[in-house]
Amino acid sequence: MPPASLPPPAPDPHSRAGTGPARVRHLALDLTVDFAARTLAGTATWHLAQPAGAADALVLDARGLAIEAVAAGPHAGGSALAWDLGPDDPVLGQALRIALPPGTVAVTIRYRTGPGAAALQWLAPGQTAGTEPFLFTQSQAILARTWLPCQDSPGIRFTYDATVRVPPHLLALMSAENPQRLDPSGTYRFRMAQPIPAYLMALAVGDLAFAPLSGRTGVYAEPATLAAATYEFADLEQMVATAEQLYGPYRWERYDLLVLPPSFPFGGMENPRLTFVTPTILAGDRSLTSLVAHELAHSWSGNLVTNVTWNDFWLNEGFTVYFERRIMEQLYGRPYADMLQVLGRAALAHTIAALGPTSPDTHLRLHLAGRDPDDGLTEIAYEKGCALLLALEARVGRPRLDAFIKKYFARFSFQAMDTDAFVAYLRTALFDATPSLEAAVELAAWVDGPGLPAAAVSVVAARFADVDGALAQLAAGTAPAALAPPTAGWSSHEWVHFLGGLPPTLGPEGLGALDDAFHFTASGNAELLAAWFPHTVRAGYGAADVALENFLLRVGRRKFIVPLYQALLATAGGPARARRLYAVARPNYHAVATTTLDALLAEEPAVGAGAAG
Known part of the structure; x- marks a missing residue:
């Protein structure tokens, strides 16, 4: 059966693209990555879905971009076109409006990004697992416009090809067909044949190596991280095959993972063919790979x-x-x-x-x-x-x-x-x-309607019965050390449930006994630490302070750090401590995280619900 045809969508309140009749269908991108200047510079050529009519204009989204020239045709040397940038909005950016002579089929824009482009995170070697700098993008939700003039609406799709020039000792990757080895020339060419929305545009550049996991799956990571990542994601091909059995064929050819440095603000990002993942899921026991299953599932729901x-x-x-x-x-x-x-x-x-x-x-x-x-x-x-x-x-x-x-x-x-x-x-x-x-x-x-409707189905986990039993014993006065043998086989999920069930009145002495028995503060599991630290902050358990500060200075995943700063703000003397820590940690956080935290850590913060990811 051919794909069904949907009615034209309503205008997107977060994109200016709906204010013009012209639609894009294909992007030819040519960029040079400059780590010293922290900029991308080059051209974006947009091929239109149909030739321009008599009064057509191409309207693109842009935010913080320096537009240098706009030309008709597939090359920067074409005839110059009239263009203007509209008023700047702090969230939406500006509308780049380009006048189109009748019959125009392509437009080439020469531009460069600013060093503060919100989608781009430029990392110094000390912020990585190696000795080289690193760049990655995060385009969702509306940050693609900060590194690419585009119709930045999830309802508008296009295919693309790209040429990206990087320092010759670094590897470039995109949400497209990717190289698996370093090219000494530093020039990489990419192709994405399936149409995608702008929020799925992605670029990463760094000292990266590749390990295959199956004929269609593999993992990229910094060399120091690759062995751990290869072990952690050994079940990746089984995940893809299982997803296909459930809901139909995988439509994107390859499915690879890229393990980013810990400043990545989300657990994962479902960029087609190349999911970005946080190193905080490298637990050493494959217990946190449901996050990978989530990003894989996006290959159907979201990307497709x-x-x-x-x-x-x-x-x-x-x-x-x-x-x-x-x-x-x-x-x-x-x-x-x-x-x-x-x-x-x-x-x-x-x-x-x-x-x-x-x-x-x-x-x-x-x-x-x-x-x-x-x-x-x-x-x-x-x-x-x-x-x-x-x-x-x-x-x-x-x-x-x-x-x-x-x-x-x-x-x-x-x-x-x-x-x-x-x-x-x-x-x-x-x-x-x-x-x-x-x-x-x-x-x-x-x-x-608000909240959870009455028709919601209750959910129960049989494996949490033992956890609830251990919590009951703890509440009845059983020493934590006595609970250690029955907990030996618990997964990360059981421990997170256990930590979530601890009484909020537990003081430093009680937390110390738990720490002596289970070594939470010394854990290398980020999920456990993120569940443990709110208790230590609330109770003033000083033995965890150094570990907490190291975590906040190193990890940029918003799901973890926002609740920890919120916990600090809720304690006596905590606001000053939180702001002191944030001043040091902020350069390691992506703009997705700092946008939230800047507001949270203002002099009179408004504590909200936090964010997924």
């Missing part, structure tokens, strides 16, 4: 079928969380996946409480016009979206829901989907056969 605007973000993330846990269940069993569901539901409850149970920000359909779309990157999109699919599964059964999801990905592949179009398709493909189903699921309450 994409939210039209960031108001529909849940269509990317809710499906992906559900899909991720189905992959983990297939590989490691239902009890393992149930732990992920329970931890996710707890995170959702925390977010709803922080945002407020009646807040419109707890709706699946968001209204983010006039705000940074990163405001919508919370557990609502992820976990409430997943909970809706669990509610559907409970009422129609897995086989029927799986058939629906598989057909959904096939019918709307390489297209954008908004909430209204999805609801219409859900009614046609699933609800029509059972008219009472929509009311039973309470669909309207999920999409446009």
Whole structure:
């Protein structure tokens, strides 16, 4: 069956591209990476979806870019075109409006980025695992416009090819067909044949090596990290094969991972063909690889079928969380996946409480016009979206829901989907056969209602029964050392649940006994440390102070560091300590993290719900 055709989307409140009739279809990018100046410079040639009409203009998004010239045709030497940059908005940037003579089929823009481009993180050697500098991009949600003039809307897709010039001892990679070995010339050429939105544009440059994991999967990392990464991700091919069994063929040819330095602000980023991942999941026991399953699942939900605007973000993330846990269940069993569901539901409850149970920000359909779309990157999109699919599964059964999801990905592949179009398709493909189903699921309450609807399915993890038993024994006065033997086989997820269940009244002495028994402060597992440190901060457990400060100075993952700064702010004398630490740590954080933390650590911070990732 050919892909279904969706109606034209409504204008994107976070992109200026909807204000002009011209649409792009292909990008030819030519850039030089300058580590000394911390800039990218070169040309972006946009091929149009159709020749320009009599009054057409090409409208692109730009933020902080220095536009040097604009020419007609596929080369910078074409005839000059009139252009202007509109008023600057601190979130949206500027509209780059280019006048198009009738019949124009391509436009070439010569430009350079600023050293403070928000998508780009330039790392000195001391911020990496090696002895060379490093560059990586983070384009989601609307930061592609800070390193590329583009139609920066998730509803607009294009293919691309690129030439990137870097220092000859460094390797360049993109969200495209990638080299696996260093080219002594320092010139790399890339091709992405499948159309993608601008937020999936990605570039990384560093001292990188590659190790294959299967014929279509592999891992890139700095040489000092490669062996650990290769061990950690040994099940990657099984993950891809399992995902295909569930919801159809993988459409992007290769699936490789790039392990970034620890300043990367997210757990992972689903750039097509090359997922970026944080080194904080290198636990040494493969216990945190559900994050990789999540980014892989985005190859279907998000990369293949994409939210039209960031108001529909849940269509990317809710499906992906559900899909991720189905992959983990297939590989490691239902009890393992149930732990992920329970931890996710707890995170959702925390977010709803922080945002407020009646807040419109707890709706699946968001209204983010006039705000940074990163405001919508919370557990609502992820976990409430997943909970809706669990509610559907409970009422129609897995086989029927799986058939629906598989057909959904096939019918709307390489297209954008908004909430209204999805609801219409859900009614046609699933609800029509059972008219009472929509009311039973309470669909309207999920999409446009606050909090967690009554139709939500309870989740239970059998493997957490032993954890809850240990917590009960601890509360009854059992010494932590006596609990050590039964906990020997616990996974990271059981330990995170244990730490989340510790009483908030536990003082330094109690935390010290736990630390002596289980060595939390000395753990190399970032998930455990991120769950442990809020207790040590609250209780004033000084033995963990050095480890906490080292963690905040080294790790830039927003999911971890925002709650830790929030914990510091809530203690006596904590605000001054938090700001002192942040002043030192800030250069190691990406703009995605500093945007949140700058507001949080202002003189009168407004503590919010935090962010997923």
